[in-house]
Amino acid sequence: MSSVGIWTVTLALGYTLFLILGPRALAGRAGGAADFFVGGRSFSPWTVAVCITGLFSGSSFIAILELSYRTGVSALWYGVAEITQILLIALLLVAPLRQRLVVTVSGLIGDRYGRLARGIAGGITAFTFPMWAVATAIAFASALHVVTGLPVHLTVIFTALLLLAYLAAGGMRSVAFAQTSNCVAFAFMLGVGAVAVLGTPGLPALAAASDQRPELFSLSSAGTGLIVAWFGTFIVNVLLAQAAFQMSLSCRTPAAGRQGLIAAAWLAVPFIVIGTLIGIAAALTLPGASNGLIGVAQYVASAVPAPLAALFFLGIWACALGWGGPCQFSGATSLGRDVGLAIRPDASPEQLVTWTRRSLVVLTVVMIAFAFARTSESAWWNVLAWTLRNGATLAPIIGVLFWPLATRRAALSAMAGGFGAGLAWYQLGGWQPATFHLGVHPVWIGMGTNLLILLAVTLTEQRTVLAVTRDHALRRSGGILGFAALSIAATTALAFGWLHERGLLGLAAFSALALATAAATRLLRTAETPAKREFQEAGAVAAS
Secondary structure, eight states: OOHHHHHHHHHHHHHHHHHHHHHHHHHTTOOSHHHHHHGGGOBOHHHHHHHHIIIIIHHHHHHHHHHHHHHGGGGHHHHHHHHHHHHHIIIIIHHHHHHTTOOOHHHHHHHHHOHHHHHHHHHHHHHHHHHHHHHHHHHHHHHHHHHHOOOHHHHHHHHHHHHHHHHHHHTHHHHHHHHHHHHHHHHHHHHHHHHHHHHTTOHHHHHHTTTTOGGGGOTTTTOHHHHHHHHHHHHHGGGTOHHHHHHHTTBSSHHHHHHHHHHHHHHHHHHHHHHHHHHHHHHHHSTTOSSHHHHHHHHHHHHSOHHHHHHHHHHHHHHHHHHHHHHHHHHHHIIIIIIHHHHOTTOOHHHHHHHHHHHHHHHHHHHHHHHHHOOSOHHHHHHHHHHHHHHHHHHHHHHHHHOTTOOHHHHHHHHHHHHHHHHHHHHHTTTOSSOOGGGOOHHHHHHHHHHHHHHHHHHHHTTTTEEEOOOHHHHHHHHHHHHHHHHHHHHHHHTHHHHHHTTOHHHHHHHHHHHHHHHHHHHEEEOOOHHHHHHHHHHHHHHO
């Protein structure tokens, strides 16, 4: 084992022990199920900020390292899409969801559409979260493989067992404790990364390399279709970011949650910039690695002294924990709490906590299985999880938040259809990370099918009671949205070939469908019968 390996293993084991023992001290402070699932709704803005930074910026840093090694500065767009998502959650959703005391998205769906919907949404959500967790675990496994020679699969198992050890102790408080610690490790990681880039190859050499490797300095080298898919997925994920909701809604007040999210958006900037520079420096210094993350690990190990390289890899370990921990915990919450309530509606809060702890074990096994299935291309696992989870739950959550007309059967059909369509499209495309069947990313197919089924089934079931709202503001905004949907649909048809060549066809078609759905939620309501209206008027008179 090299000196870098000895330093890395020593630091990782010490940090691991710290993360396991620290949350166990918090376990005695737990105040029941509410404390376990949402930290007793007592988080400060700073706690929310470090939790969200550990969740999104750590995972994005790993994706950006890999992407920038292969595609250069275009990886910046992945980080910009992440910041966009954080800001939209802060500005649009924290206050209303905090007022509803939301714990999970699948729980919200179940409250509206019933036990079966809760169970399906909870199951799909639960088994996609290990995909996100394994994406970052692979990064540390790759680094540990480089410096120790240990098999990648073995280090993934080690990561998964660590997550299980510290999450089972204190729930959401364990997550907050670990994320605070992870942010300290991030600071060392970013500092070492900056030192590596400044030393090898150095900023002058980076600037001069634009002539030798121009593809690394093109903002579109990742491909327009893939970049657009990042933005589309992150923006749509605003409505479905369950792990982020669970942490930000653990705040004391909606204002505290919003402040924490905005701070996290600012904290994301150095991760994006430094991560891109490290990936490009690694590609210039050690080109040709079959796996971008292994190429980056080899570069850092050769560019700085062993103790500094070990600090960088400790930061990668923290990234894996910062993303994987909340993902595994939130997935276990959906499986233990929401699927549990679907099966046993009369379950006690203590039983739900027990089932959630057992679900952590189940999802640990699932995470390890995913790692054995595919141990490269961590960003691919992220997008696959988004495709399947969002393809199932996007339309139902729109119905919950914005459209009282949506029916239970429509929601159930939309979940099954969207999830199945996303899977089928990946299968037709050979499960490739950057080339897709007919040039259309599966995320657009899954979410588009999800929306289309919700619209079609709801309008069919409610056809006898449909009416256009009499509210002038709703009619005006709905009309504008409907006109925009028709305009984009017509433009898509006329520019079909041009859009397809540039990878924008899926986005254009989904945009038209999303705007049509938004128009329907504004315009269409259930018609009131005269008798019902007279009853309401009589009640209003009596109340006055």
